[in-house]
Amino acid sequence: MKVVFSTMQKMHEEIKKDIVNKFNDVYDKGWYILGNEVSRFEKEYAKFIGTKHCVGVGNGLDALQIALLSLDIKPGDEVIVPSNTYIATALAVSNIGAKPVLVDPNIETYNLSANGIEEAITKKTKAIIAVHLYGQSADMNEINSIAKKHNLYVIEDCAQSHNSKYKNKKTGTLGDIGCFSFYPGKNLGALGDGGAIVTNDKKIEQKARAISNYGSIEKYHHDYKGVNSRLDEIQASFLRIKLKKLNKHTKARQDIANEYLTRINNEKIILPTVGKDRTHVWHIFAIRCKSRDKLQKYLEKNGIQTMIHYPIPIAKQKAYKKDKLNNTVVANKISKEELSLPLYYGMSKKEIDYVIDIINKY
Numbered sequence: 001m002k003v004v005f006s007t008m009q010k011m012h013e014e015i016k017k018d019i020v021n022k023f024n025d026v027y028d029k030g031w032y033i034l035g036n037e038v039s040r041f042e043k044e045y046a047k048f049i050g051t052k053h054c055v056g057v058g059n060g061l062d063a064l065q066i067a068l069l070s071l072d073i074k075p076g077d078e079v080i081v082p083s084n085t086y087i088a089t090a091l092a093v094s095n096i097g098a099k100p101v102l103v104d105p106n107i108e109t110y111n112l113s114a115n116g117i118e119e120a121i122t123k124k125t126k127a128i129i130a131v132h133l134y135g136q137s138a139d140m141n142e143i144n145s146i147a148k149k150h151n152l153y154v155i156e157d158c159a160q161s162h163n164s165k166y167k168n169k170k171t172g173t174l175g176d177i178g179c180f181s182f183y184p185g186k187n188l189g190a191l192g193d194g195g196a197i198v199t200n201d202k203k204i205e206q207k208a209r210a211i212s213n214y215g216s217i218e219k220y221h222h223d224y225k226g227v228n229s230r231l232d233e234i235q236a237s238f239l240r241i242k243l244k245k246l247n248k249h250t251k252a253r254q255d256i257a258n259e260y261l262t263r264i265n266n267e268k269i270i271l272p273t274v275g276k277d278r279t280h281v282w283h284i285f286a287i288r289c290k291s292r293d294k295l296q297k298y299l300e301k302n303g304i305q306t307m308i309h310y311p312i313p314i315a316k317q318k319a320y321k322k323d324k325l326n327n328t329v330v331a332n333k334i335s336k337e338e339l340s341l342p343l344y345y346g347m348s349k350k351e352i353d354y355v356i357d358i359i360n361k362y
């Protein structure tokens with residue numbers, strides 16, 4: 001039997017008619033940038049998340065960069081970033097000339113908690129980026145109280161946590177500004193690139209909106225040296241269709257994760273844990289195993305596709321060689337032991353049972 005790591009086949013089959021109709025509608029209207037679909041999606045997504053504002057942007061990396069610029073983070077400033085995240089989180093900081101300062105996550109939840117943050121704070125520190133990695137919220141109470149004590153901004157990287165909650169509030173509402181990616185494989189994905197910034201602060205919203213559009217609020221008046229990073233009408237119209245299904249898609253992911261959590265019982269495998277007060281949305285089902293590479297090969301031989309998030313920690317990436325980022329023990333450990341299991345909307349019971357059975361036999 002073959003089990004792929006992820007596929008959008010069933011999800012997209014179910015909405016194909018709506019997508020094609022919507023495409024025809026937008027196509028016929030002939031308005032492709034900054035129109036009704038984007039502003040409607042922004043309103044609907046803000047309502048769904050629970051913030052006052054949402055600004056559609058080009059992708060998740062841009063969302064983070066624009067967020068940093070909106071908060072006036074400047075070259076030479078330092079921003080705390082978890083050591084185990086997708087490189088985009090660190091790139092957003094270094095791309096604007098600021099310095100990413102890596103802090104190891106909690107090995108239980110794979111996310112930042114209070115540990116290590118205060119030690120990393122210097123006079124140059126301006127913000128903390130809390131990544132809700134794999135679909136589970138970081139410890140936002142601890143992070144927010146440290147930020148408050150040291151007068152730092154909190155940016156949430158929600159690229160993997162659409163619909164995830166902490167103390168019953170959605171990720172994206174827990175800091176000063178939340179940043180989303182709608183890359184196709186995300187829990188809410190477009191059919192191309194897309195991203196969004198959410199916030200309750202009108203001033204931040206206006207600045208982010210301007211920066212994403214050449215620094216301009218009024219046509220040909222440029223208040224900031226902005227960028228061109230806008231969500232387009234076609235992607236926004238598709239996202240509006242998919243947003244309506246997000247609760248259903250999230251529940252399907254949670255059901256699969258529950259099967260894995262209750263039925264994988266192999267002492268060689270460390271299963272993921274869900275921290276207190278958190279609703280995990282399982283963007284990634286990350287297990288750990290001392291003999292990870294052997295396990296991956298064994299699964300592959302049995303037709304089961306897996307992935308590693310992430311095989312090379314940021315501090316060890318060639319791109320950051322000259323930056324001499326601080327060495328990170330937990331990220332190194334995760335990079336050697338982590339394995340992500342297949343989990344997607346439309347995964348059949350047979351496929352789930354097969355993955356569990358094969359893992360239990362390892």
Ligand SMILES: Cc1ncc(COP(=O)(O)O)c(C=O)c1O
Pocket residue numbers: 059060061062085086088089131157159160180181182183193194195
């Ligand atoms: C944690 C994290 N942050 C940021 C991003 C960047 O998003 P995008 O690929 O839309 O630029 C990603 C996605 O790849 C991500 O996983």
